Amino acid sequence: MNREEKETRFIERIKAGMKIEATDWMPDTYRKLLLKLIHMHGISEIMGALPEKEWVPKAPTLKRKLAIMAKVQDEMGHGQLLLRVAEDLAEPFGRTREDLVADVIHGRVKFHNVFHMEAPTWADAGVIGWLVDGAAIINQAALLHTSYGPYARVLKRICAEESFHMQHGESIILALAGGTDAQRKMLQDSLNRWWESLLFFFGPMEVTESAQQMIDYGIRTKTNEELRQQFFSKYVPRIRSLGLTIPDPNLSYNETTKRWSWTLPDWEKFRKIVRDNQGPKSQERLNLRRFAHEEQAWVREAMIRSRLKGSVVV
């Protein structure tokens, strides 16, 4: 079978709803698109642990402390699962886990805009769980039908855990919304801080070339704007029911078109944050990752050496 025939058969399999597996033949474009997507997803989970991690030592009750520890641990766990999937895809390119993790430190892979932002109060720990994870669930649930089998299976578990995170965030939010004036103000301020980032999180309105390719290959099935609309429909009523004000006076639902209209944030500002790592916390968090990965390379090297020596029986 020549390359063209292979490619035709590949597309037929996808159209028939069959899953592609790690050991199957796949076009290079498919592999590269997938790898880029899953690599960024995995790294975003790992970088995403950092804003909330700031609140782990400060969680205000024993119950909250246990919950947020478990939540951040899940994010790291998702990062691990996704990087395992990415590792298999990266293998033909001669790239390893070490490379995939080091890429973020050297600016070779981007991570989601929301994880470049500040989380200065306890309310941010709640909003991240409730709305950032809420947005992530919408994104990830839409990927559950992706044509790549290993990704679909990992996403299934991730989505199940993310829904717990959403409930964890919601529980923090409900306590604050029903609390003192100071707690409610803390919550409103946090919503104001996160709103635009949440809109940007879903990506640009236009369907880019690579987004179209991903749709053609069945890697994704929905456009950015479809997902953003879904987010509005799910969360706007909930946010309003808590007595919170959404910081967009133009946000409204059109009964005839069944669509939400909203104010476009300064897209270029956010683009820069992600592309150039120029968000308020980008460098600080990259430094933490640098510490974890580069400054502790001695630990990983030592564990490989002592395994080779074979002197420890577990």
Next chain:
Amino acid sequence: MNQLSRGMDISDPIYQKALKDLLFQLADDELCIGHRDSEWLGLAPDIEEDVAFSSIAQDEVGHATFYYERLAEIGEQDSDTLAFGRGSHERRNACLTERENGDWAYSIVRHFFYDTFDALRLEALAKSSYPPLAEGVAKIQREERYHLLHMHLWFVRLCLAGGEARKRMETAIWKVWPDISGLFSWGAWEEELLQRQVIHTSSLVLQQQWEERIRPVFAEAGIEWIEAMPEPVKKGRLGDHFPELNHLLGELSSVYALDPAARW
């Protein structure tokens, strides 16, 4: 169960005081070490270990919660107030658990030494005359067994790896060593606790047992045994602590302290 037949008399004010002091030691130790463990979240040397270390942190804070709840049951305030609202002089943790994490070698050495001690302490409590304690300990022992296996593995392998790891482990052992003897103290009420069979092992015996367990691991790891074990500089079990505990508590309670009466 006939509680009196096991030597328990909670209405005896001395029994109660001694028991509470012991529960504070247990709770404060586990809270401090669990808090320190959780500081590694997102920063461990590899992602698999990040996940593993967090499970350990959660177990430790879970155990602390168990002990604080037992205190609340016998007339102390609710568990959150006990965990978040007490000053450093009221804390009964051994100073080792309040120390900052340092590097990975320090964290592993500290944890391995602490877990070895904790396993022995739990054995000393397994037949406690206070049934809620004995029952809880049985469950906690199941979890701690895995922590100990995990830390033992790390300890030996990092020591045997040679090179930078070996150097860092040696430095960490010397740094941890002066804080070790502070672990074994049962605080101000040791005699009363022994008489009333709340505990079944003296601090002296506990220390001997610890040395018996650690010596062979030093041999396995090719580390020379350190003969002298100095008296602790600060007696954590009596409420005397290093400034590191103040920093820890400041961070731990920073949100809680905004409004201790609020529901968070």
